[in-house]
Amino acid sequence: MTPRFLIDHGTATLSAALVAHLDGRWRLIASAAFPAGIETDAALAFVAERAAGLLDDAPDLRPVLPVLRGWRDLERIEALSAPPRRIALLAPTARRAADLEAAASQAGWLISARLTPERSDALAVSVAVADLELDALALAAADPPRADEREAVADLAAIAGAVVARRPDLVVVLSGAAAEQVDRFPFEQVVLAPAPPPLGAPRGGSDLSRILMALAGQPNGARLAAARTASTLATVLERTVESVDVGASGGAWFRATPPSADLVAGAMAEPDAANGALGPMATAELDGFLLAAGAMVPERALDDEEDLDAVIAWSPLRIDRPTHRDRLRDLRTRPWRDAAGDGALLRMAAGRAALARIEAERVRLGGAPAERMRAPDLIVLAGGAFALAPGPAVALAAADTIRRLGMTQVAYDHARLLAPLGVVGDSERASLVADLADDLLLPLGSVLVLSAGRPGREFGTLHVDSEWATGEAQPLASGALRLVELPPGAPARVELEVRDGRFGRTRARRVGFEATGGLAGLLVDTRGIPLRLPQRSERRREVLAQWQRTLWPGAE
Amino acid sequence: MAADALAGCRMTSSTPPDEGLFPEGELAQEGDLPIWLDEPPIGLDEPPTGPDPEPAPVPEPVPERRVAERPDPDDRATATSSAVERLVVGRPWLERGHRAWIPLEPGDRPAAAVGDTVTPLTVVAEHARDTRLVSVDPRDRDPARFPPGSRIGPRDARPRRRRGSLVDEGTVLYRSSRTRLNVAVGRHREPLHARADGTVMAVTPGGISLLLAGQALAGVAAAGRAVHGRLRIAVGDPGDELRSAGLHVADAGSIVVAGARVDVETLTRARALGIHGVVVGGMAGHDLRAFTRSQARQREALHSLAPFAVFVLEGFGRRSLAGPPWELLLAAAGTSVSIFPDPPLLVFDPAATLPQVARGTLRITAGAGAGTAGSIDGPAVIQRLEEGVHVLAVAFVGGGRRWLVPLADLERFQ
Numbered sequence: 019m020t021p022r023f024l025i026d027h028g029t030a031t032l033s034a035a036l037v038a039h040l041d042g043r044w045r046l047i048a049s050a051a052f053p054a055g056i057e058t059d060a061a062l063a064f065v066a067e068r069a070a071g072l073l074d075d076a077p078d079l080r081p082v083l084p085v086l087r088g089w090r091d092l093e094r095i096e097a098l099s100a101p102p103r104r105i106a107l108l109a110p111t112a113r114r115a116a117d118l119e120a121a122a123s124q125a126g127w128l129i130s131a132r133l134t135p136e137r138s139d140a141l142a143v144s145v146a147v148a149d150l151e152l153d154a155l156a157l158a159a160a161d162p163p164r165a166d167e168r169e170a171v172a173d174l175a176a177i178a179g180a181v182v183a184r185r186p187d188l189v190v191v192l193s194g195a196a197a198e199q200v201d202r203f204p205f206e207q208v209v210l211a212p213a214p215p216p217l218g219a220p221r222g223g224s225d226l227s228r229i230l231m232a233l234a235g236q237p238n239g240a241r242l243a244a245a246r247t248a249s250t251l252a253t254v255l256e257r258t259v260e261s262v263d264v265g266a267s268g269g270a271w272f273r274a275t276p277p278s279a280d281l282v283a284g285a286m287a288e289p290d291a292a293n294g295a296l297g298p299m300a301t302a303e304l305d306g307f308l309l310a311a312g313a314m315v316p317e318r319a320l321d322d323e324e325d326l327d328a329v330i331a332w333s334p335l336r337i338d339r340p341t342h343r344d345r346l347r348d349l350r351t352r353p354w355r356d357a358a359g360d361g362a363l364l365r366m367a368a369g370r371a372a373l374a375r376i377e378a379e380r381v382r383l384g385g386a387p388a389e390r391m392r393a394p395d396l397i398v399l400a401g402g403a404f405a406l407a408p409g410p411a412v413a414l415a416a417a418d419t420i421r422r423l424g425m426t427q428v429a430y431d432h433a434r435l436l437a438p439l440g441v442v443g444d445s446e447r448a449s450l451v452a453d454l455a456d457d458l459l460l461p462l463g464s465v466l467v468l469s470a471g472r473p474g475r476e477f478g479t480l481h482v483d484s485e486w487a488t489g490e491a492q493p494l495a496s497g498a499l500r501l502v503e504l505p506p507g508a509p510a511r512v513e514l515e516v517r518d519g520r521f522g523r524t525r526a527r528r529v530g531f532e533a534t535g536g537l538a539g540l541l542v543d544t545r546g547i548p549l550r551l552p553q554r555s556e557r558r559r560e561v562l563a564q565w566q567r568t569l570w571p572g573a574e
Numbered sequence: 575m576a577a578d579a580l581a582g583c584r585m586t587s588s589t590p591p592d593e594g595l596f597p598e599g600e601l602a603q604e605g606d607l608p609i610w611l612d613e614p615p616i617g618l619d620e621p622p623t624g625p626d627p628e629p630a631p632v633p634e635p636v637p638e639r640r641v642a643e644r645p646d647p648d649d650r651a652t653a654t655s656s657a658v659e660r661l662v663v664g665r666p667w668l669e670r671g672h673r674a675w676i677p678l679e680p681g682d683r684p685a686a687a688v689g690d691t692v693t694p695l696t697v698v699a700e701h702a703r704d705t706r707l708v709s710v711d712p713r714d715r716d717p718a719r720f721p722p723g724s725r726i727g728p729r730d731a732r733p734r735r736r737r738g739s740l741v742d743e744g745t746v747l748y749r750s751s752r753t754r755l756n757v758a759v760g761r762h763r764e765p766l767h768a769r770a771d772g773t774v775m776a777v778t779p780g781g782i783s784l785l786l787a788g789q790a791l792a793g794v795a796a797a798g799r800a801v802h803g804r805l806r807i808a809v810g811d812p813g814d815e816l817r818s819a820g821l822h823v824a825d826a827g828s829i830v831v832a833g834a835r836v837d838v839e840t841l842t843r844a845r846a847l848g849i850h851g852v853v854v855g856g857m858a859g860h861d862l863r864a865f866t867r868s869q870a871r872q873r874e875a876l877h878s879l880a881p882f883a884v885f886v887l888e889g890f891g892r893r894s895l896a897g898p899p900w901e902l903l904l905a906a907a908g909t910s911v912s913i914f915p916d917p918p919l920l921v922f923d924p925a926a927t928l929p930q931v932a933r934g935t936l937r938i939t940a941g942a943g944a945g946t947a948g949s950i951d952g953p954a955v956i957q958r959l960e961e962g963v964h965v966l967a968v969a970f971v972g973g974g975r976r977w978l979v980p981l982a983d984l985e986r987f988q
Binding site for chain 2: 172411
């Protein structure tokens with residue numbers, strides 16, 4: 019099997035990797051990331067040359083060398099993330115608008131306006147619908163409509179229909195009972211969809227959001243492709259995987275739960291006739307969402323300083339607020355620039371803020387609060403926001419924001435392979451993921467998150483048993499972040515003894531975990547769930563810098 | 575195999591410890607990890623200053639061998655200079671064929687049709703100010719008679735006993751029933767000009783799309799309304815900041831180049847003096863927002879001022895115009911230019927002779943030496959900088975000096 023390029027065309031960066039089939043399995047040979055907008059061939063030439071340089075030193079890899087000379091002819095598997103499309107939301111009541119907004123935002127749409135008769139007059143609605151940057155509008159009502167909705171929906175449809183008739187490029191989604199107004203719109207521009215489920219319904223995904231996701235062009239997009247690979251990873255590894263992606267134009271959160279052992283056994287007994295791999299019954303359960311506001315610096319932040327200030331709240335930089343905001347605006351408009359020095363810290367702060375935003379949105383969309391969420395076996399971070407930062411700092415960013423009670427391994431999609439792998443067919447992907455699993459993810463470390471009341475209180479002891487740790491039991495105090503050295507790949511057994519006999523909602527005096535090392539080692543985090551930071555900006559900066567100092571020594 | 579290698583972390587009660595993500599022994603295998611992890615930390619020759627916008631000081635000269643010594647000997651990812659230049663992100667420079675929008679609001683009446691050729695002073699629409707909505711029962715109740723966007727006058731409406739009857743001509747916004755048209759009526763009307771030579775490509779309820787005839791330069795942001803005027807350089811140096819005292823009454827009707835930064839007070843004074851627009855390298859975001867709000871208030875005023883716009887070329891904060899932008903603006907001084915806010919464009923006269931930037935000219939856009947033009951002098955290598963980040967960097971020669979620059983901080987004029 020000849021080598022092939024895996025290419026992730028992001029909105030800010032282009033990432034290219036070369037994989038080859040060697041010694042009976044696929045291996046990652048080389049990868050690199052570049053600013054988006056350069057010629058793909060220039061990037062591939064660089065990666066091929068880099069690979070050739072590496073292969074010189076590895077005799078067992080030399081068979082690939084002649085093939086690399088003709089790198090232009092190698093197969094290319096490409097994933098593309100496009101900027102989110104814009105949608106205006108119209109609903110008869112504020113409550114229905116909130117339901118509709120939840121469905122649209124988790125499908126990756128950028129919400130340009132949220133209009134209800136209670137808050138917007140006909141002129142305002144007309145201006146918003148005529149917005150030249152708009153790609154679609156959605157009008158929703160309950161099904162069947164409530165008494166107070168029927169008349170308002172007809173009015174909104176009349177206003178929108180007058181504009182849509184002169185905008186043939188606009189897609190109209192009529193959701194629920196709004197479908198009754200279909201006659202007011204050109205037939206070829208209308209998509210009928212079910213009513214939006216109530217905001218915060220237990221299952222985030224809905225038929226409406228799936229339709230909206232398809233209309234947004236997301237099924238072929240890089241973020242959903244990466245989620246598919248995360249799902250395959252969960253199946254292959256039989257581990258629960260959470261993947262969080264933060265890019266320049268949006269973000270995503272997905273959780274893949276492996277199928278039960280019975281299902282896998284059944285599927286293995288009767289492989290899929292078509293592809294010879296595990297049947298569809300054996301695929302992982304995937305739950306999650308795409309989020310335009312999950313971008314490193316969301317677009318709305320250009321006008322909304324609250325969003326910028328939310329990023330600044332994570333920044334350890336000592337510069338004045340207006341300059342801070344301007345640098346973040348620049349990060350939005352030219353996300354690949356200024357990656358060194360202060361720019362690296364600012365980028366990391368933006369990445370952290372985005373992770374926090376995604377986590378908040380997960381709960382708003384009906385997910386369990388972090389303190390009641392079971393820790394996944396593996397958290398996979400992806401996206402350009404973390405591409406340049408040192409691994410330990412990225413692990414800390416994950417620990418700061420994605421807080422799950424218990425032990426979790428954290429890894430990073432360093433070569434940006436998840437998205438291109440998500441483009442290939444299921445069986446081929448399963449085979450590639452199984453082969454590449456060791457190369458696919460960069461192990462950042464393990465994080466043990468504990469919640470134990472007021473800061474400073476000693477609540478138990480911790481015993482780490484590994485080749486590198488001391489092996490002595492150490493007292494555990496709440497409100498602290500402790501680093502235990504554990505090299506990448508090194509296994510450790512961690513035993514926790516809690517005085518009050520409670521671990522989360524479980525009654526247990528002694529709890530054991532397996533941990534796996536990474537660039538950051540093992541982080542024992544007793545800072546509580548959720549993480550509380552000082553309100554005063556100066557104190558907050560000190561605390562953030564103090565935590566970061568250990569894991570990012572060159573940052574100051 | 576992978577199922578064994580990737581352990582993840584899980585609470586254990588009875589299962590024995592599993593192997594790690596990267597089992598011992600496999601970790602050091604080449605190809606398993608990104609090769610830059612093994613490289614020694616290498617710092618930039620000058621500490622980066624961020625996108626500081628002040629014409630960033632060019633670093634002190636360094637011996638050429640310093641760069642040559644630093645690249646990791648293990649990293650053999652090399653390429654010729656021309657191949658490396660292709661890894662630098664391109665910056666579209668002067669281009670023809672840009673499209674710009676002239677936004678329309680409810681009640682505005684387009685006066686141009688698709689295919690029309692326009693000049694800066696062609697009236698393309700009539701803008702209705704202080705718009706309100708009036709419900710009208712038309713005499714002719716045929717739904718095809720008054721489609722959205724059509725005109726309707728008092729004679730076309732049935733008289734109404736109560737208040738709100740149509741006394742002026744208005745524009746049909748939408749029809750809510752057979753007997754009820756909702757008409758946008760403005761108290762005042764004013765012409766909207768094309769502001770540039772071009773061709774009308776589309777007329778929609780939201781705006782008129784123009785295919786511009788002249789070459790245009792894309793900017794980072796713009797605010798205000800489309801304007802045109804004669805270009806005048808109001809600062810002596812591309813790194814200067816224009817203050818309100820630097821404006822003159824004689825500048826009325828022109829578009830002034832304000833250097834590296836302008837504040838909202840200067841913009842307000844410029845607008846009051848009758849200046850049509852300002853071109854600037856950078857502007858604080860909060861000033862831009864304050865100006866946008868001020869413009870909106872002006873539009874609502876009974877006697878609104880002439881259109882005014884600001885065009886930001888490089889970024890937010892203070893940004894020097896040094897290099898090709900400054901040379902271009904100097905060459906275009908005295909000719910007619912236009913500013914379009916949507917998208918942010920600075921459009922030059924189609925007949926103007928403008929200096930061409932040599933294709934492939936490189937310039938530093940951020941960090942130390944921002945604004946310096948020059949060339950690449952060596953291969954692209956992945957470097958670990960002092961602060962621990964890994965970037966693709968190149969040796970750069972410009973202004974008689976040579977230093978190491980992250981590839982992403984360069985731009986290549988196309």
